[in-house]
Each structure stands twice: as C-alpha cells, then as structure tokens.
Amino acid sequence: MLDIIALNKTYRTGDRALDDVSLTLPKGQVVGLIGPSGAGKSTLIRCINRLVEPSAGEVRLNGTALTSLSGQGLRQARRRIGMIFQEYALVERLTVMENVLSGRLGYVSFWRSFTRRFPGRDIARAYQLLERVGLSDHVDKRADALSGGQRQRVGIARALEQEPELLLVDEPTASLDPRTSRQIMRLLTEICRENELPAIVNIHDVLLAKQFTDRIIGLRAGKVVFDGRPEELTENVLTEIYGAEDWQAMRNGAMESAEDEADARAQATRLFETT
Numbered sequence: 177m178l179d180i181i182a183l184n185k186t187y188r189t190g191d192r193a194l195d196d197v198s199l200t201l202p203k204g205q206v207v208g209l210i211g212p213s214g215a216g217k218s219t220l221i222r223c224i225n226r227l228v229e230p231s232a233g234e235v236r237l238n239g240t241a242l243t244s245l246s247g248q249g250l251r252q253a254r255r256r257i258g259m260i261f262q263e264y265a266l267v268e269r270l271t272v273m274e275n276v277l278s279g280r281l282g283y284v285s286f287w288r289s290f291t292r293r294f295p296g297r298d299i300a301r302a303y304q305l306l307e308r309v310g311l312s313d314h315v316d317k318r319a320d321a322l323s324g325g326q327r328q329r330v331g332i333a334r335a336l337e338q339e340p341e342l343l344l345v346d347e348p349t350a351s352l353d354p355r356t357s358r359q360i361m362r363l364l365t366e367i368c369r370e371n372e373l374p375a376i377v378n379i380h381d382v383l384l385a386k387q388f389t390d391r392i393i394g395l396r397a398g399k400v401v402f403d404g405r406p407e408e409l410t411e412n413v414l415t416e417i418y419g420a421e422d423w424q425a426m427r428n429g430a431m432e433s434a435e436d437e438a439d440a441r442a443q444a445t446r447l448f449e450t451t
C-alpha cells in the first residue's frame with residue numbers, strides 16, 4: 177500500500193508544483209494520473225521515488241516512510257519501486273534477457289553484476305517474465321532490433337524483475353501507435369492485478385486512462401481536482417481539469433485519431449478481402 181500525505185513541492189524557481197496532495201493506493205490498484213501540461217504529474221511521480229525532493233509531506237510504502245530515508249536506506253527502498261518510461265530506457269546493444277536482468281542490479285553484488293553472473297533464480301524469473309509479456313522468442317535479440325511495443329514489453333519485464341512493491345509509470349504509450357498503446361495498457365493492468373501490485377500511470381491519453389485504469393486522479397496546478405472511478409470522469413470534470421478550450425481540442429484530436437484508425441482498419445480489411 178502507498179500512502180501520500182500532504183505532499184508539497186515548490187521548486188527553487190518559486191513554481192508550486194504540488195499543493196497538499198494526499199492519496200492512498202491499495203494493493204493491485206492501477207491509478208491513471210491525468211492533467212494539463214505543468215499540472216505536476218511528473219513531479220508527483222518523482223517525489224515518490226525521491227528523484228525530486230518534496231518540500232513537505234510524507235510518502236509511505238508498505239509502512240516505510242520513504243521521505244525520511246537517505247543513503248543506503250533510500251537506495252534499498254528504491255529497489256522496491258519499479259519504473260517504466262516513455263522512451264523505454266533500455267541498453268540498446270544488450271540483449272532482451274540482459275536488459276531484463278539489469279532489473280536485479282540493485283540486488284546483486286558489484287562483482288556479480290560486473291561479470292554478469294546472475295543467480296539462477298533471477299534468470300529463471302526473467303524467463304518467466306519474458307514469457308508473460310510475450311517475448312519468449314526474442315530473449316537473445318538485441319534491444320535495438322525490437323519494435324516500440326516490444327521494447328516497452330522489455331521495460332515492463334525489467335521493472336517486474338526487481339520484484340517491486342509499487343510501479344511508477346511515466347507516459348508508457350506516448351511513443352506508440354493507438355493499437356500497440358492499448359495492448360501495452362492491457363498487459364500492464366493485467367500484470368498489476370495478477371501480482372497485486374499498485375501502480376501510478378502518468379498518462380496523457382484520457383480515453384486510454386478511462387478504458388484501462390481502476391481509478392483516475394486529475395491534477396490541476398498541483399492540486400488534486402478529481403479522484404474517482406473512470407466512469408465518474410464526465411465532460412464537466414474533464415473541463416474542470418483541462419479548461420474548456422483545451423479539453424475540447426483534446427477531445428476533437430482523440431476523435432479524429434480514432435476515426436483515422438477506424439479508416440485504416442477498414443482499408444486493411446478491404447485489402448485483405450480482395451487479395
């Protein structure tokens with residue numbers, strides 16, 4: 177369980193990025209974090225793993241106060257938090273398996289990691305995870321030979337190889353096409369439920385967030401302005417989060433891309449039928 181209590185962040189520039197944010201995430205819950213640019217989404221995610229220092233407030237992960245840790249204690253706590261990134265952050269010249277095993281680097285000794293001699297248990301887990309994310313046939317491929325969707329699957333497997341207690345996911349689908357985005361969100365949410373893993377997913381795409389997450393938190397100017405079930409995210413709420421003009425523009429953009437995708441699919445079906 178993750179507890180965020182009265183979290184505040186004001187950057188040295190004076191920007192108040194988080195304004196008294198409190199929330200509790202039970203095991204297995206996937207939260208979609210939405211809000212306009214500059215609302216504080218990345219700051220919130222970074223304050224949880226302390227890549228950004230909160231100005232005030234507390235973050236507790238299964239009873240450990242992450243906000244009071246430093247040095248070795250903080251390093252150990254960070255191992256318990258899996259990160260998944262928009263640009264995958266893989267080591268391109270390493271294989272899929274090596275990238276997944278790099279999720280264990282915080283656990284194995286320097287010498288073992290230097291010689292890449294991981295314990296058998298870690299390797300067995302990596303195989304299992306690669307099977308779960310659908311990459312069993314690509315174990316020895318180099319990361320730079322994979323498609324975007326496959327890379328993100330490696331990113332998911334690497335985060336899980338850490339045996340995390342929390343997943344922080346930053347725009348996991350921003351570099352993917354709509355179909356692959358849905359596949360990745362489906363995989364991610366299924367895995368969280370199977371493993372009772374809580375996750376916070378910073379996501380621009382409101383429709384994807386509504387379709388796949390259990391709960392949505394809307395930030396605006398550093399404040400939580402919505403916290404509820406996806407079906408409660410009405411047009412009125414979205415207008416409050418994004419402002420009328422921006423929400424209309426986003427909505428029209430989303431509808432256009434859905435229509436483009438439907439057109440492309442119809443075209444492909446016709447092509448298939450005539451060949």
Ligand SMILES: Nc1ncnc2c1ncn2[C@@H]1O[C@H](COP(=O)(O)OP(=O)(O)OP(=O)(O)O)[C@@H](O)[C@H]1O
Binds near residue numbers: 187189191211214
């Ligand atoms: N390192 C920094 N120094 C100063 N101000 C910052 C810094 N990082 C973010 N901010 C400010 O904090 C506020 C929140 O930024 P943040 O990046 O968390 O928003 P966001 O919701 O993730 O935006 P986006 O969707 O565009 O990534 C903004 O006003 C931003 O300008």
